[in-house]
Amino acid sequence: MLRYGIPAYRLPKDALDAEIGFISQFGARWRMGERWGRDFSLASLRRDHDAVFLATGAQQAQGLQCEGEEHALPGIEFLEQVAKDHSPRLGRSVIVIGGGNTAMDCARSAIRLGGCSVKVLYRRTRNEMPCLMDEVEGAEAEGVEFEFLVSPVRLESTDGRQILLTCRRMKPGEPDASGRRIPVPVEGSDFSLECSTVIAATGQSVERTLAEREGLRVTTWGIAADERTLATNIPGVFAGGDAVLGADLAVRAVAAGRIAASIRQYLLGEPVVGEPSQWGIAMHPVDELERAEIFRAIEKAARIRMPEIGHEQRLTGFAEIEKGLTEEDARREAYRCMSCGCRKADCCDLRGLAKEYQVDPYRFAGERRRFSQDNSHPEIIYEPGKCILCGVCVRIAGQAGEPLGLSIVGRGFEVAVAAPFGRPLAEGLRHTALRCAEACPSGALALRTARACDLPCDPQCGAAVAASPVLVRLP
Numbered sequence: 001m002l003r004y005g006i007p008a009y010r011l012p013k014d015a016l017d018a019e020i021g022f023i024s025q026f027g028a029r030w031r032m033g034e035r036w037g038r039d040f041s042l043a044s045l046r047r048d049h050d051a052v053f054l055a056t057g058a059q060q061a062q063g064l065q066c067e068g069e070e071h072a073l074p075g076i077e078f079l080e081q082v083a084k085d086h087s088p089r090l091g092r093s094v095i096v097i098g099g100g101n102t103a104m105d106c107a108r109s110a111i112r113l114g115g116c117s118v119k120v121l122y123r124r125t126r127n128e129m130p131c132l133m134d135e136v137e138g139a140e141a142e143g144v145e146f147e148f149l150v151s152p153v154r155l156e157s158t159d160g161r162q163i164l165l166t167c168r169r170m171k172p173g174e175p176d177a178s179g180r181r182i183p184v185p186v187e188g189s190d191f192s193l194e195c196s197t198v199i200a201a202t203g204q205s206v207e208r209t210l211a212e213r214e215g216l217r218v219t220t221w222g223i224a225a226d227e228r229t230l231a232t233n234i235p236g237v238f239a240g241g242d243a244v245l246g247a248d249l250a251v252r253a254v255a256a257g258r259i260a261a262s263i264r265q266y267l268l269g270e271p272v273v274g275e276p277s278q279w280g281i282a283m284h285p286v287d288e289l290e291r292a293e294i295f296r297a298i299e300k301a302a303r304i305r306m307p308e309i310g311h312e313q314r315l316t317g318f319a320e321i322e323k324g325l326t327e328e329d330a331r332r333e334a335y336r337c338m339s340c341g342c343r344k345a346d347c348c349d350l351r352g353l354a355k356e357y358q359v360d361p362y363r364f365a366g367e368r369r370r371f372s373q374d375n376s377h378p379e380i381i382y383e384p385g386k387c388i389l390c391g392v393c394v395r396i397a398g399q400a401g402e403p404l405g406l407s408i409v410g411r412g413f414e415v416a417v418a419a420p421f422g423r424p425l426a427e428g429l430r431h432t433a434l435r436c437a438e439a440c441p442s443g444a445l446a447l448r449t450a451r452a453c454d455l456p457c458d459p460q461c462g463a464a465v466a467a468s469p470v471l472v473r474l475p
Contacts, residue, residue: 001057001242002250004080005102007109008318042214042237051236051263054211054223055253058204058242064097068155071163072097075106075201082109082318091196094118095165097152098201099128100247104135106199107144112315116196118144123151123170123183138321142314151183153190155198165193204247221246228274229262238263279354280345281361283371283385290371301336304329343381344443350388351442367413377425379433380445384416387444393417393429393436400432417444 002016024030034040036056045052061074073088075098081087096107099122111118120139122129125148129136140146154166169189172181206222216232216239217224223239225232230240240256242248262274286294307323314321325333345351354361374382389408394417397405406428407420419428429436437445 001059004083005076005105006250007079007082007105009108009112009314009321010105012320037210042216042234046234046236050267051238053230053260053263054232054237054239054243055241055256056206056243057253058206058222058247060205060207061200062203062205064152064155064200064202066152066154068157069200071155071157072198072200075102075199076204078106078199079109082113087113088197090116091161092116093195094197094199095193095195096120096199096201098122098203099124099130100201100203101131101135101249102204102247103201104131104139106201108135108139108142109318110197110199111139111142111144112318114315119193119195120144120146121150121152121167122146122148124180125149125172128180141311149183151185152198158194162194162196163198165195165198166190167193204242206243206246226274228259229265229272230256230260231262231266231272236266276355276358279351279359279361283368286371293373294371301332303336304333342386342443343446344440348443349441369413374425375448377429377433377448379448380425380429380437381448382417382425383444383446385444386442387417388442389415389417390441391417392439392441393445396436396439397429397432400435402428402430402432404428404430406436 002011003013036042042052042054059076061076063069063074064072075096078088079102090110090113094107094110094116096103096110096118098106098120103120103122107118107120110116126136126146136146149170149172150167151170152165153168156164156166158164167190169186169191170183171186173184174182176182208218208222211223212218215234216237222242222244223232225239225244230238230244232239238260240260241253244256245252259274262272265272265274283290304325306325308321309319309323313319342348353359369385371385372383374384391408394406394408404419404423404427406417408415409418409420410416419425433445434447437447440446
């Protein structure tokens with residue numbers, strides 16, 4: 001799908017070839033030109049291999065479900081022909097029906113083939129389009145026209161070269177399960193458009209008949225697989241990507257490949273449970289004053305706009321639109337990365353132990369400390385809300401002979417680590433601040449310059465999440 005379903009202006013094929021080559025270097029073997037159900041069966045694969053992963057995608061184009069739909073060119077078929085340099089003759093006027101990313105790819109590819117006007121018809125409103133809005137804006141900049149709340153009723157071939165497309169106006173109805181409003185036909189609103197080509201890009205579906213015949217359970221979308229492990233109802237058979245979800249983003253299929261690493265557990269004879277869930281606890285509820293405090297320390301920086309080739313150059317071929325960032329701009333963008341703000345999310349001992357012992361952080365509901373940060377020290381930041389009162393920093397300061405050091409002060413829920421006599425943190429930790437930050441198990445003390453992505457990752461921990469320990473009454 002990456003090669004034949006995504007145009008080169010979005011995904012250059014040399015980049016795809018490099019990724020495939022990388023996989024080959026790790027020992028993957030390829031048997032090309034073979035079809036499930038014709039050249040092999042699931043049963044034969046299971047006889048020859050210890051485990052099987054099915055990632056057959058959603059290759060079946062959906063029709064327009066109206067009279068004369070055979071006169072429309074399926075969107076996936078059109079994109080495949082373009083990728084193979086066998087582009088069909090489109091004529092001067094093209095209508096694309098659909099509102100997803102495939103429809104945008106078809107429209108923008110059609111206009112690159114030269115000399116034709118391209119219009120997209122969609123049965124819902126612009127705001128309800130399932131595609132990326134950047135794709136819509138890009139298509140408009142290249143000359144693609146859009147007409148919304150329109151649905152096809154009938155296609156007729158007039159003289160073998162032109163197509164008469166009859167459409168009906170729609171109006172938004174009640175919301176469906178996805179929250180989008182169901183388009184309702186407006187009686188007596190039919191109208192006709194004449195064009196040289198109609199491209200149907202109304203989605204793809206999974207071919208499930210063969211899977212059912214081989215004993216696999218299926219759903220409305222595709223093959224049934226466990227969400228955490230991607231295991232199917234047949235032992236040793238796993239499935240993921242569009243074959244399970246239905247037509248979706250390519251990045252979700254890549255994510256499914258990562259989840260499918262649970263196959264390792266099956267091969268080792270272990271219980272197939274998938275990767276353990278990451279432990280984390282979010283601060284909630286957060287009021288306006290607390291939210292203002294949280295965001296006060298975050299620098300506001302505008303996003304760097306990706307340089308693109310000019311519109312005139314775009315329409316002359318399928319050169320990649322995005323030119324890429326300079327190294328300096330790429331670094332600036334990387335530092336804009338949104339995170340939880342925790343400087344020890346990936347190497348937090350508390351988080352690792354909680355994950356190991358399957359702690360439920362919400363088992364005991366209790367108060368929590370409000371978010372606050374002490375930025376008075378030149379080298380470290382202190383967040384009392386993350387302090388678990390382990391006393392490590394107090395001992396380090398005492399053993400190093402800090403003149404003032406740190407103490408555990410207060411009573412009850414107000415107990416905290418602080419410099420004695422209400423003195424600033426910088427006076428309490430004159431020489432051992434860095435040692436205390438490195439030893440702090442929960443990130444309450446952390447280097448000012450540290451970010452979660454800069455620290456060495458503990459394999460027992462995972463990605464950063466917002467964390468603030470809940471205070472509970474213990475016996």
